[in-house]
Amino acid sequence: MDRIASDILWQLEQVDFSYKDQPVLAGIDLTLSSGKCYGILGPNGSGKTTLLDLLCGLSAADKGEIRYRETLLERWQARELAKRVALVPQDFQVRFGFSVREVVEMGRHPHLGRFASLTEQGHALVDAVMEEMGVVGFAARSVTCLSGGEKQRVAVARALAQDPEVLLLDEATSNLDIYHSLSILALIRRRVVEQGLTVVAAIHDLNLAAYFCDELIFLKNGRIICQGPTDEVLRPDVIEEVYGVEAQVREDAFSACNQVSYRLPAA
């Protein structure tokens, strides 16, 4: 399948998904275009991770259609999709003491034949993403011995080694401190701006979403409550409806983006 010169990547039409008879997502209509950074927000259990799983073909919808580049997702071969769509999980764990470089090289898997070893370009690409994510300094160390922040950098580097056009982030920085979250997201953001990477990120922290995302999708109980450009939809009424907290959104010159503060509603 050739890359079609279209802006639209995913089209979801009336997608339902349930897990053990519990509806997780219902009636999802969504169009995601290339070169943007989307944030998926919503309370715990609202279906953020499930939506990401559906987008990268890890789960199949019960009802409705999901197309990627105009082809139904179930028609995509897993390896072909893996050349275009990469996922960074929340808590990246690697067993058996594989080294950082070995793990990043695994990202080349979908591009390699069964018994092929990495080409010179493959090695160069791996070098480049490791440099970009700042993991060169511990390339030979076992991933099991890294700190949480270092590990997530490796996870992102591995995903970028897939040379994808889309990066899915499943709360990829939720367990990290502010410095590590911001620095990883800033590096990814740079790819969006400079190389037209598309990002779909499930995010918990509204302020981080305001800093990082062009568009936001709010989910609650498996339905899309509101979606649109970050500046337009990150509003007190939306936050109150989705999370059930009172919120204030104000422009913040210091961080150069809108910032949210919240409190529990008076009983």
Place this chain on the structure above:
Amino acid sequence: MAIAVRSGVSYITGGGLFLLLLLGVVVSATMGFMQIPAATVLQLIGHALSFSGKDAGFDPVVTAVVMDVRLPRILAAVLVGGMLALCGTVFQAILLNPLADPYTLGISSGAAFGASLVIVLQVVGLTLPSTFSVPIFAFAGSIGTLFTVLALASEDRRLSSTSLILSGVIVAAILSAAIGFLKFIADEQVGIIIFWLMGSLSGISRQNIVVLLPVAFIGMAVCLFYSRDLNIMATGERAAATLGVNTVRLRWILLITCSLMTALCVSVSGIIGFVGLIVPHLLRHLVGPDNRQLIILSTLGGGLLLLLADTVTRAVLPAEVPIGVLTALIGGPFFAYIFKKRQQENG
């Protein structure tokens, strides 16, 4: 770069293991009740490999001892040890559990149950047709167990490692109670069951080799074919799936391949523990976790270890000790030592 060093280490280790294995086969063939010079052993092997039909004038007794008694047993030790270590490597990688071994899914309990059943039936006086032999029943028992465990575990569509390990534990527990009951019925003949359970290569014939050899090569080829996918499994099911690895299919194929290999090993040799656990561990420690190399090295290492153990019990010790006991008695403390050392390194 440390990775380059690592791959250098694996080539050296692989070459070293291979040479040691060849040397071990020859040396082991010289040892036994009758001392036979290495030169004679080499001539006999050379003669057999050249397929020349004519009698080269060897002493018929020496020829029979080397070709019909020792070499089949030696080859069986190498093949069984190699397959057990190979399966241990794959089971550990696929179940994401460094404590897994070829018996984790209850294969050994199934085999033990099958074997005990035949032994008891013979003890109580049932005259069974010759097809009802211990190896065949052991094999049937392990295959039955494998599919019971897989059926239990596959309720979970993702066939997760937790489901597999738990199913294995459940089935093994039931079977071990059943084996206990059979031992109780066997009464005074319980010794036969116990001896079988502890493993031995003393009953090996040439026919066993004819079956073991192709199975070992085919099994190894299948595992090598999926070795890179197996590496990627180490990053977790979800991450592996997004790299285009069909984790469920991979699990099914490799579990069945390795379980069949294990079942065959157990049916000819009884239950030989620790080889499948300790060899992959040790080699992973030495050359890193890359299954593309580990699969080959484990096979060589397992073959060498079991050859050593079997030679010791066959030709060095005054009386033949069950080989499963020997591997556990040597392997256990050694394993404890490595474990302790690694704890200190990581702590």
